[in-house]
Amino acid sequence: PLAARGKVMVGVSGGELGIRGFVVALDTETGEEVWRTFTVPAPGEPGNDTWPEGAWRTGGAAVWLTGHFDPDLGLTYWGTGNPGPWIGDQRPGDNLYTNSVIALAIETGELVTHHQYHWNGSWDWDEVSTPLLIDVERDGRTIPGLVHPGRNGYLWLLERSAENIRYVDAQPFVRQNVFTSLDPETGRPTYDEDRKPGTGKPADFCPSLWGGKDWPPAAYNPTTGLLYIPANENLCGSSVGVEVEYQAGRSFTGASTGMSVAPGADHIGELQAWDMNTGQRVWTQEFDSQNWGPVLTTGGGLVFAGGTSDRYFRAFDARTGEILWQQRTNSGVIGVPSTYMVDGVQYVAIQSGWGVDAAAMGRRLDGLRDTSNFVPQGGVVWVFAIEN
Numbered sequence: 001p002l003a004a005r006g007k008v009m010v011g012v013s014g015g016e017l018g019i020r021g022f023v024v025a026l027d028t029e030t031g032e033e034v035w036r037t038f039t040v041p042a043p044g045e046p047g048n049d050t051w052p053e054g055a056w057r058t059g060g061a062a063v064w065l066t067g068h069f070d071p072d073l074g075l076t077y078w079g080t081g082n083p084g085p086w087i088g089d090q091r092p093g094d095n096l097y098t099n100s101v102i103a104l105a106i107e108t109g110e111l112v113t114h115h116q117y118h119w120n121g122s123w124d125w126d127e128v129s130t131p132l133l134i135d136v137e138r139d140g141r142t143i144p145g146l147v148h149p150g151r152n153g154y155l156w157l158l159e160r161s162a163e164n165i166r167y168v169d170a171q172p173f174v175r176q177n178v179f180t181s182l183d184p185e186t187g188r189p190t191y192d193e194d195r196k197p198g199t200g201k202p203a204d205f206c207p208s209l210w211g212g213k214d215w216p217p218a219a220y221n222p223t224t225g226l227l228y229i230p231a232n233e234n235l236c237g238s239s240v241g242v243e244v245e246y247q248a249g250r251s252f253t254g255a256s257t258g259m260s261v262a263p264g265a266d267h268i269g270e271l272q273a274w275d276m277n278t279g280q281r282v283w284t285q286e287f288d289s290q291n292w293g294p295v296l297t298t299g300g301g302l303v304f305a306g307g308t309s310d311r312y313f314r315a316f317d318a319r320t321g322e323i324l325w326q327q328r329t330n331s332g333v334i335g336v337p338s339t340y341m342v343d344g345v346q347y348v349a350i351q352s353g354w355g356v357d358a359a360a361m362g363r364r365l366d367g368l369r370d371t372s373n374f375v376p377q378g379g380v381v382w383v384f385a386i387e388n
Helices: 356-369
Strands: 002-004 007-010 022-027 033-038 068-070 075-079 100-105 111-116 132-138 141-149 154-160 165-172 179-182 189-191 203-205 219-221 226-232 235-241 255-261 269-275 280-287 295-297 302-305 312-317 323-328 338-342 345-352 380-386
Touching (some): 002 068, 111 165, 141 165, 226 295, 226 302, 269 302
Antiparallel strands (some): 002 007, 007 022, 075 100, 154 165, 203 235, 219 226, 226 269, 235 255, 269 280, 295 302, 302 312, 312 323, 338 345, 345 380
């Protein structure tokens, strides 16, 4: 949850179950509900006309990661997930506010503004990772940015203000063959229709349904000025839609899916470093397996991350990407690293334990590449001291 100004705010999961997403704020003293904002608009609310009649009730747009708060603007920012069901021709329209970042007024929950990364989503590319609030220097001015490495494989730079979220630019950070162009004013993508699955219409596309980056968070270091992205390159997917009827508590995806590796690929996982002021990638570390590792960066010029099936937790040089240290753990590391000080000593803590999606991706990769990368289940907290 996100706690600010006397409120605890949290979203809801269930995007594959035909829910109607929302964010709720609770009073920190009493626990009473202060406001609740739905992420799929009902009739009479702005955006409802982007849904077929009645489809808003099961539209999805789950908010299953924690938002961010801008105290100067009084706005909280939240990423939203996929529409339901997964295949767009079963719910024609843009389907607001799915696959978007939304800005909510912290005092009232009013949905002030939004940006939709891709409309009529048909690839299960949730965009729930909340954009990072970063100041970016472009063309001689400072942009109060919202920076989002998307599941759709694009790295987005948006500008935030009290009334608006403005598109600045975006570019692919992994292999992406669905978007043919972006509107230079709005960032709205145009699709290659052959890469857009439909009901009874199979399509292949890159990146896979797990995206260029799934939920594991990126990190920004204001000292180096670099953004660090845990990415999965060379993974593609396939999907075909099937008719599905809503039934409470049952899957409402309406799709059969697959995964593939791009021809000639020599690796999958990457840790990327990007200079957001120039829009250029600075360095990349490549890994044979998928990368499902959240990133931590420190003021001392280090980057910590795990996420690979070899079970290592690593420290990288934040400026060059050089691996400075690594420790093999009992399981895969998909927990978010944390750092703290005790008696003048800095520590880094991490939970080692492989998760459902990381394991599922690993099994599919083993089947595609005729490899065996079994990762045992974990549940161990490791703590390391950082020496000067």
